[in-house]
Amino acid sequence: MLGNSYDSQVCSIARSLELVGERWSLLIIRDAMFGSVTRFGDFQHNLGIATNVLTSRLESLVACGILAREGSADYILTTKGRALAVALIALTEWGDAWASPIEPPILYRHTACAGGAVHAVATCEACGRVPADEIGIQLGPGMPAEYPATRRGGTRAN
Numbered sequence: 001m002l003g004n005s006y007d008s009q010v011c012s013i014a015r016s017l018e019l020v021g022e023r024w025s026l027l028i029i030r031d032a033m034f035g036s037v038t039r040f041g042d043f044q045h046n047l048g049i050a051t052n053v054l055t056s057r058l059e060s061l062v063a064c065g066i067l068a069r070e071g072s073a074d075y076i077l078t079t080k081g082r083a084l085a086v087a088l089i090a091l092t093e094w095g096d097a098w099a100s101p102i103e104p105p106i107l108y109r110h111t112a113c114a115g116g117a118v119h120a121v122a123t124c125e126a127c128g129r130v131p132a133d134e135i136g137i138q139l140g141p142g143m144p145a146e147y148p149a150t151r152r153g154g155t156r157a158n
Contacts (some may be wrong), residue, residue, distance in 0.1 A: 012148050019064045020084065024049055024057050026091070029066065029077070029084055034106075038074040090120035 011014075031037040031046055044054050058075055061067040066081040067077065088107050096104040108118040122130045145155055 010143060019060075019066065022057065022060075024053060025061060026084075026088065027045055028054075028061065029081060030088055031090065032067065032075065032077050033082065033085060038070070039078060040073070040075070043075075084121050089118065093120060 020029065027047055028043055031043060033047065037043055037046060040054065040058070043049070043058070044051060047054070049057075058067065061081070062069055062075070065078055066084070067075045068078050070076045092104075092106060092108070109115040110118050122132065122135060124130045
């Protein structure tokens with residue numbers, strides 16, 4: 001079983017997984033964000049999760065600032081938590097395309113207009129929408145010079 005610490009990784013994906021990579025965490029965030037669930041008992045009922053596991057996950061999400069306690073009974077998404085919406089939409093769309101034998105059970109809509117469809121897409125600030133096979137990487141300013149990736153030539157694509 002994998003641990004939940006990726007100290008040897010210089011990677012924002014790894015750091016994100018430390019906070020939300022446990023299997024129940026994103027489902028809790030999903031229910032809070034799109035199901036307006038705020039109470040322990042409602043999370044437990046909706047997810048069918050053991051109370052000790054739910055307690056642990058809620059405490060972790062509060063400790064890292066994704067959820068905040070409001071009063072004695074409610075868990076509310078913070079700005080940091082709400083910022084995960086696009087990641088959840090991207091996972092939903094990937095799951096609809098690659099992991100589900102049925103049509104999409106959930107469609108995301110823009111609530112401030114007439115309900116236009118909302119999608120997670122990669123965009124280039126110069127060209128607009130970018131297909132996945134055209135996305136590469138460039139080492140950023142946060143990459144330590146001594147990290148092994150920098151010894152392999154710096155810029156990598158695909």
